[in-house]
Amino acid sequence: LKLNGAAILGLETEMARAQSYDSSIKTKKERTERILFAKNLPYSTTADDLRKVFENAVNIRILASNKKGTSRGAASIEFKSAAETENALKEKQGADVGGRQIDLHYAGEKSTNMQSDLETVVVKNLAFKATESSLQNVFKNAVSIRIPKDDSGRSQGFALVEYPNKKSARKAMESHKNVEIEGRHICLELQGAPSEKSKTLFVRGLSADTTEETLKEAFDGAVGTRIVTDRDSGASKGFGFVDFSTAEDASAAKEAMEDGEIDGNKVTVEFAQSKRERVKGGGSGKIIKGKGGNAGIGRGTFRGGRGTEKAVKKMNPVEEAREVVEPSLKSEGKNQTD
Structure with a gap:
């Protein structure tokens, strides 16, 4: 020295x-x-x-x-x-x-600790012309309101309304049952809690041109990335995984990329969940396909699929993606006619 x-x-x-x-x-x-x-x-x-x-x-x-x-x-x-x-x-x-x-x-661990008590209410059947301001007039005690948009900037027909705890979220749901917003009666339900301890993020909406290197550069602190590709053509499926050293780093990166873009495409980021967590919470009917069998189980936010597929010992990249819970809200928003 x-x-x-x-x-x-x-x-x-x-x-x-x-x-x-x-x-x-x-x-x-x-x-x-x-x-x-x-x-x-x-x-x-x-x-x-x-x-x-x-x-x-x-x-x-x-x-x-x-x-x-x-x-x-x-x-x-x-x-x-x-x-x-x-x-x-x-x-x-x-x-x-x-x-x-x-x-x-x-940022970081403090964000994870503070958000662990947050509860999200999903507002479905939302009119496309509804705005965050109009929702704020209804959900006055919410700490955050977000209406996800598609690539053109149009509402996807639902909103995510955050409350500081489960008690206040349930109270809001009771108070606003069948409330009409912009001419439509909304439907409310609690969103399934993400895995706060996960060190991996699931990213949807990727451009076909996005590489694993570009994906890694988009997330500060990322230690590894995987883009899921088609087995036959090798083309990107439009989604991938981003790994971090700690759950705190993953949480901070998720916050930073909220409503963000990669290579010109708006992306959606969720915590990746294991198969055990998916079964516990109820699978998404859009992910698992089959010709019959037992319906998906669980009391999670989203309904299980109508059929199951036999498990295989070695998972290909597409099957690996099934380990992730994907909210099936976008398709419901498209069913609107207004």
């Missing part, structure tokens, strides 16, 4: 004690407690725009969806201390940026 700052071959040196593996983990954890993710930003938002709102931030980064630097509508904002981060979350939640109310969340 005595050589710190000394000139060697004309260059100033910088010396420091080597960190142990445990201390580097601790440092990373401390840093994530000082970072907030900001979502629902206009795509035109710049770091300078956010600095006007978060004046004491030490680092602001607009999250890009591809190598061209196209914004995802999200950003990471770092502060000097955990206390400043907490104050920013309380004071700036819902702040107006470019005409949109921003949604703030912690």
Whole structure:
């Protein structure tokens, strides 16, 4: 350390004690407690725009969806201390940026711990013309409201409304049974909880041109990726998996990619679930096909399929994808006629 700052071959040196593996983990954890993710930003938002709102931030980064630097509508904002981060979350939640109310969340483990109690109500049979603002007038105590959009920006006919706990979510469901929004009577149900401990994310809506390398670059902290391909042609099936070292890293990456794009395609990101979790929660009728047999079991959010397939010892990539629970909501939204 005595050589710190000394000139060697004309260059100033910088010396420091080597960190142990445990201390580097601790440092990373401390840093994530000082970072907030900001979502629902206009795509035109710049770091300078956010600095006007978060004046004491030490680092602001607009999250890009591809190598061209196209914004995802999200950003990471770092502060000097955990206390400043907490104050920013309380004071700036819902702040107006470019005409949109921003949604703030912690990064890393703290985000996972805070979200473990969150309960999501799925609003189905939603009119395509319904907006998040019109839903806010109905679900006034919700902490977050999101209407998933397709590639053209049109509503998929359902919404996800988050509440701080199961009690408040159930109360909302009781209070808003058969409520009419924009001329349609909505249907409500609780969404099945994702696997908070999963270290793997399932990504849908990928472009046929997206490679495993591009997919890895889109997710900070990813350690591995797999794109599911057709057995015969080798073409991408449009979905894949992203692995992380920890569940906290996976959770943070999922938050950052919410409503994001990869290679120009809007993608949907879910926690990957094991076969055991899928059976426990009830399978999706769209995933499992068969010519008869027992109906899917479980009391999960989505109904089981009408048939089953015999298990095989060696799984091909497509069968591996069946280990993931895919919400079958998009097809229900397409059945609307308005």
